Amino acid sequence: MEDSQSHAYLQIGEAAERAQLTQRTLRYYEEKGLLNSPTRMDGGFRLYSADDMERIDRIRQMKELLGFSLAEIKAMIESDDVRLQIRAEWRSDADTAEKAEQIRRAREVTLQQITMLDQKMTKMNAMRETLNERIQKYDAWLLERVPQTARS
Amino acid sequence: MEDSQSHAYLQIGEAAERAQLTQRTLRYYEEKGLLNSPTRMDGGFRLYSADDMERIDRIRQMKELLGFSLAEIKAMIESDDVRLQIRAEWRSDADTAEKAEQIRRAREVTLQQITMLDQKMTKMNAMRETLNERIQKYDAWLLERVPQTARS
DNA sequence: CATTACCTTGACGTGCGCGTTAACGTTGCT
């Protein structure tokens, strides 16, 4: 019987299914340094944490949504690493200053990402406008010569 | 000496340069049916019209902005063809009904494009929100332990 | 008419992002 709250650590099979990717793809991402190697069970099986799954999903989004190459994505998710490090070393000792520097860098990267998102969205808005105008031209044409047309 | 109003028809060299693509890429797009074969001069050199250039630019945008494959893009620019046909046959005879049907199809395609643009933009907005929250977390962390930080 | 710059069509090469197969180890259940 299964834990109703799914095992918290997933083997690659379930992980792939939930992420809508193939096992091959997950291993490939790991190979390319997009995923920090997940923990393994004794036999060597990969175990994906919730954080891992989150990250996998962000990678997928960046690919599908923004059409980035894996290399570009790898560069972009630096900031995730910092975030996870923060969580991990939360109560760790020492080096507040160094961590602060890392966080500032992560903040910078994140800001750049936001900027580029905004740029893309601006262009997409322009594109949307163009398409809208096109629709209106079609409608004008149709109304002029085929007035009995139903509009949606 | 050059016409100040650039020759209206461009050879592949200038066309590529202006579109920020390579000649190879333009030929490749033509080969794949993304561009209707441009007119040629007597010797066989390709001549790109303003419409061609417009189309090339839309292809580039779809690739860079949306990350689509050439196959997907080819499917999407159907509606462009109709638009150009309209211009061409503007005062042509006959078949208003048939043309109307084409226009309705083009309108449909365009609507779908708008819908998908909207979907993408929605997701990008969500992503932007996530990034914004991340920034705020960074700022909170920095403010708590390194209060002497300058914000931008 | 010769030179130079630009173009043409093949054809092979390349990097990316995986798919697929092979050979084999692990886990869980009975």
Add this chain to the structure above:
DNA sequence: AGCAACGTTAACGCGCACGTCAAGGTAATG
């Protein structure tokens, strides 16, 4: 202990989107 289900690495393959020659034709200039 045995079997099925699941996992592992390694290696080859593949389609896409071009890059990069090679061998030659065309255009513009002096």
